[in-house]
Amino acid sequence: MRIDAPIGKWIAKLYKDHDQFVDNLLADYNLNHSEANLLVYLYKDGDGISQNKLKDSLAVDKATISRGIYSLIEKNYLKKKRSPNDGRVNLIYLTEKAQAVKEEINDIYQQWFQIFIKEIGEKEAERVINNLEKMYQIVQKKE
Numbered sequence: 829m830r831i832d833a834p835i836g837k838w839i840a841k842l843y844k845d846h847d848q849f850v851d852n853l854l855a856d857y858n859l860n861h862s863e864a865n866l867l868v869y870l871y872k873d874g875d876g877i878s879q880n881k882l883k884d885s886l887a888v889d890k891a892t893i894s895r896g897i898y899s900l901i902e903k904n905y906l907k908k909k910r911s912p913n914d915g916r917v918n919l920i921y922l923t924e925k926a927q928a929v930k931e932e933i934n935d936i937y938q939q940w941f942q943i944f945i946k947e948i949g950e951k952e953a954e955r956v957i958n959n960l961e962k963m964y965q966i967v968q969k970k971e
Contacts, residue, residue: 846940853936864933866896871930875922
């Protein structure tokens with residue numbers, strides 16, 4: 829089978845449009861998509877994880893995670909504490925302010941997905957997301 833689709837182009841365009849869409853809705857919270865991505869991950873998988881694990885889970889570099897965490901600490905959405913087990917490790921926690929806007933932040937991301945779900949249906953949207961994740965995992969194994 830030969831594929832003549834510029835998949836990277838469409839993924840890049842969706843990524844850019846997603847970021848702009850989310851940034852517009854996050855403005856009321858003084859957040860951007862990068863910062864909200866950190867919060868959404870912590871909402872989903874629980875806080876109190878190491879900065880390094882957060883970096884690996886979000887597949888970004890150390891500088892990007894450090895910048896995002898610092899910014900969210902400055903905005904009082906996160907706090908950082910030394911691990912009681914290893915003083916070299918910082919654990920990241922959500923603040924009350926972050927917990928107070930959890931539903932609103934998660935809803936902003938759901939609004940993006942509703943654009944697709946209205947047109948292609950929930951099952952198809954889920955299939956696309958699952959296939960993109962599989963494709964990413966396959967490429968990661970090759971590296």
